[in-house]
Amino acid sequence: LQHQFVDQPEALQLLLKEADKTRSLSHPNIIRVYDVDSDGEIHFLVMEYLDGETLDQIIKRSKPKGLKLDGAIKLLEQMSAALSYAHKSGIVHTDLKPANIILTRDGHIKLLDFGVAQALQMNHDKYAAENKNLTAPNGGYTPAYASPELLAGNLPSIQDDVFSFACVAYELLTSKHPFERLPADKAKTEKKTALKPKHLNGSQWKALNKALSFSKESRTKDVSS
Numbered sequence: 001l002q003h004q005f006v007d008q009p010e011a012l013q014l015l016l017k018e019a020d021k022t023r024s025l026s027h028p029n030i031i032r033v034y035d036v037d038s039d040g041e042i043h044f045l046v047m048e049y050l051d052g053e054t055l056d057q058i059i060k061r062s063k064p065k066g067l068k069l070d071g072a073i074k075l076l077e078q079m080s081a082a083l084s085y086a087h088k089s090g091i092v093h094t095d096l097k098p099a100n101i102i103l104t105r106d107g108h109i110k111l112l113d114f115g116v117a118q119a120l121q122m123n124h125d126k127y128a129a130e131n132k133n134l135t136a137p138n139g140g141y142t143p144a145y146a147s148p149e150l151l152a153g154n155l156p157s158i159q160d161d162v163f164s165f166a167c168v169a170y171e172l173l174t175s176k177h178p179f180e181r182l183p184a185d186k187a188k189t190e191k192k193t194a195l196k197p198k199h200l201n202g203s204q205w206k207a208l209n210k211a212l213s214f215s216k217e218s219r220t221k222d223v224s225s
Helices: 009-023 055-061 069-088 116-122 158-174 184-189 202-211
Strands: 033-039 042-047 052-054 101-104 109-111
Touching: 009 033, 009 042, 052 055, 055 101, 055 158, 069 109, 069 158, 158 202
Parallel strands: none
Antiparallel strands: 033 042, 052 101, 101 109
């Protein structure tokens, strides 16, 4: 449990509740959560051991060109399968980012932090952290990957995960964030646009660009699309 929530009894209850939700997600591309325990004031989840590296590390190593298309698609298909399964189970991630995704040595994608981020985001007015750093979670989401709707304080929806998924996909393909790591609301105000990755064809870029839309009404409805 993040330090800013330790003194909030309600936050601990949310951790317990959301750990139960995560335990209910039985999917090969979602990390298994076994238990919640504590050591003094430190509350923690007991999860399966993963031998691998985060997509953050993979993206850094792929600079400046990004991954080859075939390799990126293999990872994105697994991420999409995990998110689709969670969405059908009624759970929105809300904090999907490269640091929350692990590629194991045997080639399997594992998504982390399901459920907990959603609960804290839905109560972000009460429990939000003060840290505004673009790479640090703020009430359950990371600004550089959050949709405009989450940044505006709206309740989480599947299309929030679609936007985050598209940001991660763009980074895998280019090793760059689509909007120079600006939060979506600022990127929208500054009229930032993502450039087409060189190895995508027209239809592929159209699909990815639609998922990156700042408007929920224009954005792709689900990750399987």
